[in-house]
Structures are given as structure tokens and as C-alpha cells.
Amino acid sequence: MAVTDHLLRDLAPIPTRAWKVIDDEARERLTPLLAARRLAEWVGGGGWTRDATSLGRTTELTDLPPGMTADDVRARRRQVLPLAEFRVPFTVLRSEIDDIQRGARDPELDDLARAARLAAEFENRAVFHGWPAADIVGIAAACPYPTIALGLDCAQYPGIVARAVDTLRRNGIEGPYALAIGPAGYTRIVETTEHGGYPLIDHLTRVLGGRLLWAPGVDGAVVVSERGGDFLLDVGQDLAIGYDRHDADRVHLYVEESFTFRVVEPDAAVALT
Amino acid sequence: MLLRRPLWSGVARSDGLPCPVVPDITQLILDDHAWFRQQFADLDDLQARDPLDVAAVQRVWEPLAARLDVHAIAEERIFYPQLLRFGEDPQEETLDAIGDHNDIRDAVHDAARHPLGTEAWWQAVGAARQANDEHMGEEEREGLSDFRRHAPRGLRDALGVQFAEFLKAHPSTAGLDVSDKDPEGYVREAEREITSTDPDAGSGGSLGIGSLKGK
Numbered sequence: 310m311a312v313t314d315h316l317l318r319d320l321a322p323i324p325t326r327a328w329k330v331i332d333d334e335a336r337e338r339l340t341p342l343l344a345a346r347r348l349a350e351w352v353g354g355g356g357w358t359r360d361a362t363s364l365g366r367t368t369e370l371t372d373l374p375p376g377m378t379a380d381d382v383r384a385r386r387r388q389v390l391p392l393a394e395f396r397v398p399f400t401v402l403r404s405e406i407d408d409i410q411r412g413a414r415d416p417e418l419d420d421l422a423r424a425a426r427l428a429a430e431f432e433n434r435a436v437f438h439g440w441p442a443a444d445i446v447g448i449a450a451a452c453p454y455p456t457i458a459l460g461l462d463c464a465q466y467p468g469i470v471a472r473a474v475d476t477l478r479r480n481g482i483e484g485p486y487a488l489a490i491g492p493a494g495y496t497r498i499v500e501t502t503e504h505g506g507y508p509l510i511d512h513l514t515r516v517l518g519g520r521l522l523w524a525p526g527v528d529g530a531v532v533v534s535e536r537g538g539d540f541l542l543d544v545g546q547d548l549a550i551g552y553d554r555h556d557a558d559r560v561h562l563y564v565e566e567s568f569t570f571r572v573v574e575p576d577a578a579v580a581l582t
Numbered sequence: 583m584l585l586r587r588p589l590w591s592g593v594a595r596s597d598g599l600p601c602p603v604v605p606d607i608t609q610l611i612l613d614d615h616a617w618f619r620q621q622f623a624d625l626d627d628l629q630a631r632d633p634l635d636v637a638a639v640q641r642v643w644e645p646l647a648a649r650l651d652v653h654a655i656a657e658e659r660i661f662y663p664q665l666l667r668f669g670e671d672p673q674e675e676t677l678d679a680i681g682d683h684n685d686i687r688d689a690v691h692d693a694a695r696h697p698l699g700t701e702a703w704w705q706a707v708g709a710a711r712q713a714n715d716e717h718m719g720e721e722e723r724e725g726l727s728d729f730r731r732h733a734p735r736g737l738r739d740a741l742g743v744q745f746a747e748f749l750k751a752h753p754s755t756a757g758l759d760v761s762d763k764d765p766e767g768y769v770r771e772a773e774r775e776i777t778s779t780d781p782d783a784g785s786g787g788s789l790g791i792g793s794l795k796g797k
Contacts, residue, residue: 314787316787318787332789335789336734336789336790336791339789339791340791340794343791343794346791346792346793346794346795347794347795347796347797348795349795350793350795351792351793351795356787357787535796537795542793546787546788547736547788547789547790547791547792548788548789548791549787549788549789550789
């Protein structure tokens with residue numbers, strides 16, 4: 310059997326129809342959760358074999374090849390940011406695969422849903438809060454302004470968000486602005502109406518001139534400019550499903566991605582805790 | 583026939599960022615449509631001149647005729663197989679499109695059988711324009727709209743790269759099969775491919791989610 314790529318999908322005991330159902334389910338589960346992709350510029354490409362992104366900068370090399378002296382030669386090394394990769398394993402029951410082949414419309418793919426949530430949260434966390442081991446500095450960590458406390462009192466949110474927007478404006482960062490906020494905070498906002506019955510979410514949207522983003526994996530919230538070009542998400546292998554192994558009962562698969570992220574303009578965000 | 587149309591050379595972003603290199607496939611197809619309309623309008627202007635400047639007509643028509651053929655083949659190889667995979671009502675849209683492509687091809691090839699600038703030639707060119715106008719309108723309302731609403735953004739971008747590469751690799755119809763295709767046979771074959779090959783073919787092994795910026 311020909312193995313087409315590193316995902317080894319050809320080796321899985323999964324017929325074409327079931328693969329399509331698994332892929333469709335993964336796509337449907339992942340897409341609403343990928344908040345970072347809604348804010349960052351996408352500079353992806355190159356697939357699994359791509360290793361790094363150029364930073365366009367160099368560092369001076371003072372140690373030269375033996376026999377050479379700094380009087381003769383100036384040497385520099387290019388700076389690159391390596392792509393990091395992650396896999397989230399999950400399993401699918403072989404009996405479910407059989408049922409999909411029979412035409413079942415309600416396959417049990419709970420473990421895939423769990424893996425999709427984890428994968429999306431992983432990408433969001435890396436983008437918003439960083440991933441030091443992978444040399445990724447997140448948006449919140451890069452932000453140079455004093456952190457503003459968001460708290461749990463929704464009545465204060467319009468004022469707090471307005472101050473964050475004002476900070477960005479005063480520093481020459483144009484809008485529109487977006488508020489990326491974790492699920493708990495987002496729920497508090499959509500549940501709240503102000504005096505006179507005006508929905509808080511509408512009030513915040515007017516303050517921002519942009520939108521509120523439901524962002525799993527974000528602790529607190531971040532107000533960011535959506536003018537573009539400030540945050541670069543560099544994806545090599547976009548989210549994909551690969552095959553690991555199988556036994557009599559289950560097929561072991563994984564969700565995979567390789568990426569890195571960098572903040573081009575740290576001034577373009579304000580972190581709220 | 584040689585194409586003289588400058589190939590698309592990339593989006594110049596005001597912020598100088600390296601992305602995206604090529605627009606998504608639906609935008610590239612729209613760009614070609616706009617170019618087709620402009621070329622036919624230019625032929626109107628030339629037809630109004632007395633005496634007819636045959637060389638000028640030839641300079642417009644030859645690249646236009648070639649591009650109509652190459653564009654149809656590029657859509658058949660790259661766009662419609664993916665529309666059949668991701669579209670909401672792709673079979674009907676694809677059957678219509680392949681039938682339209684045949685009408686356009688027939689008229690373009692009919693024009694080649696007549697001396698350029700003659701009444702019979704203008705009639706054939708008019709038939710090509712009519713078939714192409716109907717096709718473009720239908721495709722913009724149906725296939726392209728369907729694909730934008732249902733295909734993953736990353737796939738659209740990846741197909742844009744393929745589409746641009748195909749056009750660049752085929753500046754003329756040389757080496758391409760420009761004969762008519764049986765619409766039903768085309769759809770059957772494409773659907774057979776979909777069910778017999780890796781379901782994520784065409785999206786580089788990924789789920790094709792790609793950028794969600796602004797969504």
C-alpha cells in the first residue's frame with residue numbers, strides 16, 4: 310500500500326466515507342474555537358517539511374573559523390523562529406467506523422471533539438499567552454502597557470474597555486478594536502443587560518468599533534487592534550488528522566499542527582486580567 | 583495561440599506583509615471574467631472602426647480566444663472537482679458549467695475556421711461572447727458563491743495557487759486538450775475520484791481551515 314505522507318492516513322483501517330465524516334466533524338468542531346486565527350495575519354505555507362520563519366535579522370558572530378581573525382572578516386548569523394508542532398491523540402471506535410459505512414448519521418465521535426477543543430485551545434493559548442519553550446511570545450505578554458483589571462463586575466466593563474481602547478488610540482494604534490475574552494467572561498457579557506435593557510454586548514461593540522470574540526484558552530481578556538499586520542500566525546502544517554495505530558476495538562488518531570507566532574507591534578494590544 | 587494577458591503577479595499589500603501571495607481561486611476566476619468582458623468591449627470598439635484594423639482585432643482576439651480555452655480547462659481541472667466535493671448543490675452547477683464550456687469552445691473554434699474580420703467570423707465571436715456571458719453570470723451566482731460559502735478558506739487559497747500556476751504554465755493552448763467534454767461523464771469521473779482517493783486531497787493533507795481573519 311502506498312503511503313502518501315507523514316500522516317499515514319492510508320494505513321488506517323478507515324474507509325473513505327468514514328475519513329470524510331471524521332474530517333468534517335473535526336473541521337466543524339475546530340473552526341468556531343480558533344479565535345487566534347480571527348485576529349492574526351495568516352502567513353502560513355510550506356506544509357510539514359517547513360522548519361522555520363525568517364525574522365529578517367542577524368546576530369554578529371565573533372567566533373570565526375580557525376585561522377581567521379575579526380580584522381579580516383565580519384560574520385553574522387541569520388535569525389529564524391523555528392516552527393513548533395503539537396499532536397493531540399484521540400481514538401475512534403471501530404464499531405463507529407463500521408456504522409458510518411452503513412450510513413449512520415449520528416456517529417459517536419466524542420473523543421475527536423475533545424481533541425479538537427484541546428488543539429484549538431493550544432493554538433489560542435500560544436498566541437495570546439505565549440509558549441516559551443517554542444520561543445513564542447504571546448500577545449498579552451508582549452503588551453507594554455500596565456495590565457488593567459477586568460474583574461467579574463460586568464457593569465464596569467464598558468469603562469474598562471473604553472480605557473483600553475483609549476490607550477491604544479493615544480499610542481497611535483488605529484482601530485477597529487476587538488475584545489478577545491475567555492468563555493466565562495463572554496457568557497457574563499452576553500447574559501448582561503444594562504439599565505434600560507440595553508445589551509452589554511452591544512454597548513461594548515460600540516465602544517470597540519469592532520467585535521467581541523469568544524476565545525477558549527484566553528485567561529482574562531485582550532483588547533487588540535484589528536487594523537492588520539500586528540500579529541503573524543505562521544502555520545506550516547495546518548490542522549490535520551493523522552493515523553497512529555489501531556487495535557481490535559479502536560483506531561488511534563491525532564490532531565496535528567506546526568506553527569509559530571510573533572507579535573510585530575506589541576503596542577497594538579492591551580491585556581485585561 | 584499565445585496569451586498576451588499579463589499573468590497575475592501577486593497582491594501588493596500596503597503593509598508589506600508576505601501574505602497572501604495569491605488570492606483565493608474564486609477571486610482569480612472573477613479577475614479572469616472581468617478581463618474577458620473588457621476584451622469583448624475592446625472588440626466592439628474595433629468593430630466600429632471603418633476600415634477595420636484587422637491586425638488590431640487579431641491582437642485582441644488571439645489572446646482572448648486562447649485564454650477562454652485555458653480558463654475553461656483550468657476550472658475543469660482545479661475548481662469544479664473541489665466544488666463537487668464541498669459545494670451545496672454542486673452536481674447541477676457543474677453540469678451547467680461544463681455544458682457552457684463546450685458552447686464557448688465550439689464558438690471559439692468555429693471562429694478559427696473563418697477569415698478574421700469576416701461576417702462569419704464576427705458571428706462566431708458573438709456566439710462565443712454570448713455563451714461566455716451566460717456562463718460567467720451563472721458561475722458567479724452559483725458555483726463561485728456556493729464555493730465561497732462552503733469551502734474552507736485554506737482550501738480556496740491553496741486552489742488559488744494551483745490555478746495561478748496552471749495559467750502561468752500554459753500561456754497558450756499548446757499541449758492542452760481543448761475538445762468538448764461530456765458533462766455527465768465529467769461529473770461521474772470527478773465523483774469517482776472523490777470517493778476513491780484520500781478525502782483531503784487538494785488541501786495538502788490538512789483540514790483546509792486556514793485563515794479565519796475577519797470572520
